[in-house]
Amino acid sequence: MEASQPFHRGFTRHGFYGAMSTATNSGQRRPSKALQRLRDMRRTTLARRIVQLGFAVFILVTAFKHQSEEASGAASVDALCPFGAVETLLTWMTTGTLITKIHTSNLVLGLAVLIAILLAGNAFCGWICPLGTVQDWLWKAARALHLPQWRPAERTDRVLRQGRFVVLGLVMLMSYFSGQLWFADYDPYVTIFGLRWLFEWNEVIAIAVGITTLVLLGSLFVERLWCRYLCPLGAVFTVLGRFSFLRIRRNAEVCTDCELCDKPCPVGITVSKADPAVHPDCVGCLDCVAACPVKGALTVGPPVAVAALLNNSDQRTR
Amino acid sequence: MKKKTRWLLPLLWVAVIFGTVGVTQAMGLWQTSGRDPVVASQLTTADIKGWMTVQQVADGLGIDTAVVLEAVGDPSNTVTASTALKDIEPIVPDFSVVDLRTALDERLSGTASPTDEPT
Ligand code: SF4
Ligand code: SF4
Numbered sequence: 001m002e003a004s005q006p007f008h009r010g011f012t013r014h015g016f017y018g019a020m021s022t023a024t025n026s027g028q029r030r031p032s033k034a035l036q037r038l039r040d041m042r043r044t045t046l047a048r049r050i051v052q053l054g055f056a057v058f059i060l061v062t063a064f065k066h067q068s069e070e071a072s073g074a075a076s077v078d079a080l081c082p083f084g085a086v087e088t089l090l091t092w093m094t095t096g097t098l099i100t101k102i103h104t105s106n107l108v109l110g111l112a113v114l115i116a117i118l119l120a121g122n123a124f125c126g127w128i129c130p131l132g133t134v135q136d137w138l139w140k141a142a143r144a145l146h147l148p149q150w151r152p153a154e155r156t157d158r159v160l161r162q163g164r165f166v167v168l169g170l171v172m173l174m175s176y177f178s179g180q181l182w183f184a185d186y187d188p189y190v191t192i193f194g195l196r197w198l199f200e201w202n203e204v205i206a207i208a209v210g211i212t213t214l215v216l217l218g219s220l221f222v223e224r225l226w227c228r229y230l231c232p233l234g235a236v237f238t239v240l241g242r243f244s245f246l247r248i249r250r251n252a253e254v255c256t257d258c259e260l261c262d263k264p265c266p267v268g269i270t271v272s273k274a275d276p277a278v279h280p281d282c283v284g285c286l287d288c289v290a291a292c293p294v295k296g297a298l299t300v301g302p303p304v305a306v307a308a309l310l311n312n313s314d315q316r317t318r
Numbered sequence: 319m320k321k322k323t324r325w326l327l328p329l330l331w332v333a334v335i336f337g338t339v340g341v342t343q344a345m346g347l348w349q350t351s352g353r354d355p356v357v358a359s360q361l362t363t364a365d366i367k368g369w370m371t372v373q374q375v376a377d378g379l380g381i382d383t384a385v386v387l388e389a390v391g392d393p394s395n396t397v398t399a400s401t402a403l404k405d406i407e408p409i410v411p412d413f414s415v416v417d418l419r420t421a422l423d424e425r426l427s428g429t430a431s432p433t434d435e436p437t
Binding site: 044047048051073075076079080100103104105108109111112113115116119120121123124126127128246248284286289290299300301 | 330338
C-alpha cells in the first residue's frame, strides 16, 4: 500500500499515527505502537474477510447445485437461513405447524443463532451473513471509485433504523396470514444467493431483482444500507443483543475520548460514547476494538459486575 | 487482554453454529427439504409433490386419507396411507400428481359447498 493511501476507513498512515517505527539501541527499527495497531486492524479485517468469503462461497455452491441438479439433494438458500425460524414463529406458536418451505434446518439455525447471540452478541452480521459481505465489498469498491457517501443526520438515522422493525412486523404478519414464505419473493439475500435469476425469468423474479438492485445501489452510498435500515433479522438481533453476556464494553476510566473507534464502524455506532456496552446494533466486526489505541479502553467481556466478580476470585486464587 | 478476548465473538459464533448443526444432524433432526414430516396444515393442492405420502397429503390439506385414496382411484386397494405418490403410478397406470391435484381440487370445493347449500 502506498504511504499516502488511506489504509483503513479514513485513517492515513502519517495523519493519525505519525512515525511507523522507532529505532532501538541496537540500531534496528522496531515497529511503533501505531504500526502494531495498523497490523492488528489489518489482521482483524483479513480474518473477517476470509470467514465471510467462506460462508458466501458455501451458500453459492449449494444454491448452484440446488438449481442445476435437482437430484443433488442440495439445500435451497431458504433452508439455510435462520430468519426462517422467525418467519414461521407466529404460525408455529398458534397452530404447532410450520409455513411452507420452512424445514427443521431453519429451526436449528434459529436456535443456534439465539444461543450464540445470548452468549457472544451479534457477530453473525459482521462475520457470517452473505448479504452483509456483499454490502462490505460494494462499500469498498465505492470508496475505491471515490463515490460520494451519505451520512444521515443523527435524528434521521435514528428514525430510519426503525425501518427494520416495520419490515420485521410486515414479514411476520404476511407469513402468518399466507402460510407461505412470503418474504422470499422480495428478500435480497434469497434473490442474490438463490441464483433463480440465473436459471429462469418471470415477473416475480424481475420484481425481486429490482428491489435488490435498489438496495445494492444504495449500499454504494450508505455503508451497510440494508443492515442499518431494512433488515428484519437485524431488528431481531438488536432486541436480543441487549441481553448478550459477552459484549464490547468501554472503560470510561481508561478511555481518552480520542474517538478513533468511531471512524471504522460500518453501522455508524458512536463507540466512544458507549456506556459501557456498545449499542446493540453492533454487528461484531471488531474494527473499533482493533482501532482503539488505549489498552483496556475497549474490551470484549461480560457485564461489569460479573467481570469484577471474576477478577476478585482470580486474585484470591493467586 | 483485549487483543485475545475479542476473537471469542466470531469463534463462539462459528462454534455454536457448526456445533448445533452437527448435533442435530447426528440426531437426524436436520432436514433441508420438504421431504420431512413437517408439513404445514395450510398446504394447497398446488403444493402436492410426488415425494409426499397419501397421509402427508391428507395431513397437509387437513382432510381424511379416505378422500385422498378415493381421488387416487386404486381398484386393487394396494395403495395405502403410507404409499408415496411417486410409487402409485406402477400400481394405478392412469395416475399422475397433476390429475390428483385436480381431483382433490374438485372434491375440496365439493365438500365445502354442501354446508353452504340451502337445505
Ligand atoms: S443486518 Fe441483516 S443483511 Fe445485514 S448482516 Fe445482519 S442479517 Fe445480514
Ligand atoms: S461497534 Fe465496533 S464491533 Fe460493533 S459494528 Fe461498530 S466497529 Fe464493529
